[in-house]
Amino acid sequence: MASLSQIIFVSILLLIISTQCEAQLSPTFYGLDTLISTFATKGFSARDLVALSGAHTIGRAQCAFFRDRIYNNQSDIDAGFASTRRRQCPASGGDSNLSPLDLVTPRSFDNNYFKNLVQKKGLLASDQVLFSGRSTDSIVAEYSKNCSKFKSDFAAAMIEMADISPLTGTAGQIRRVCNLVN
Numbered sequence: 213m214a215s216l217s218q219i220i221f222v223s224i225l226l227l228i229i230s231t232q233c234e235a236q237l238s239p240t241f242y243g244l245d246t247l248i249s250t251f252a253t254k255g256f257s258a259r260d261l262v263a264l265s266g267a268h269t270i271g272r273a274q275c276a277f278f279r280d281r282i283y284n285n286q287s288d289i290d291a292g293f294a295s296t297r298r299r300q301c302p303a304s305g306g307d308s309n310l311s312p313l314d315l316v317t318p319r320s321f322d323n324n325y326f327k328n329l330v331q332k333k334g335l336l337a338s339d340q341v342l343f344s345g346r347s348t349d350s351i352v353a354e355y356s357k358n359c360s361k362f363k364s365d366f367a368a369a370m371i372e373m374a375d376i377s378p379l380t381g382t383a384g385q386i387r388r389v390c391n392l393v394n
């Protein structure tokens with residue numbers, strides 16, 4: 213059975229992909245403007261985008277999703293962090309090798325994800341872009357200092373996400389197994 217984190221992840225990627233079906237790029241390579249506008253199509257603000265991305269305080273990502281970031285010597289990545297991540301993610305092969313999205317406390321729901329971003333230690337390009345000298349920097353900085361504000365904004369945005377186009381009456385069903393139609 214799919215874990216809660218898998219369900220959340222699949223939901224958000226479907227949200228992104230369903231509004232970007234012509235796009236050839238993986239969502240991890242989207243720029244900030246695309247992330248903001250994609251979330252906006254579902255009624256989410258930039259603040260919601262940042263709060264929801266904080267779900268990456270838990271879980272892991274496969275090498276294929278962040279290889280480009282750790283090998284292409286970008287200026288928005290901490291050099292030590294990139295070098296550590298390269299040990300688990302070779303320049304070729306090992307596509308499914310896993311690394312924690314939050315290197316400090318990968319199993320705790322806290323605000324270290326945001327503290328990492330401030331230190332240029334975001335694993336995915338789509339994480340680091342939230343703190344890259346642009347409009348969302350101040351929100352990331354706020355959450356990095358105020359964990360309870362992050363948690364309350366996250367909870368509110370999750371409830372909002374659950375309200376996206378819900379199926380009602382006989383249009384849908386409550387699944388017995390979450391990734392299978394009954």
Ligand code: HEM
Pocket residue numbers: 217218220221224228239240247264265267268270271272273274275277336338
């Ligand atoms: C902002 C756009 C987002 C992008 C581009 C994105 C992308 C990704 C990617 C590439 C992974 C790694 C998947 C893998 O390696 O198999 C991942 C993992 C994850 N994502 Fe996101 N994500 C986004 C937003 C979200 C949101 C809004 C949530 C939840 C509210 C979320 C929750 C998770 C979780 C919990 C994992 C870890 C899954 C696990 O370890 O099993 N993500 N995400």
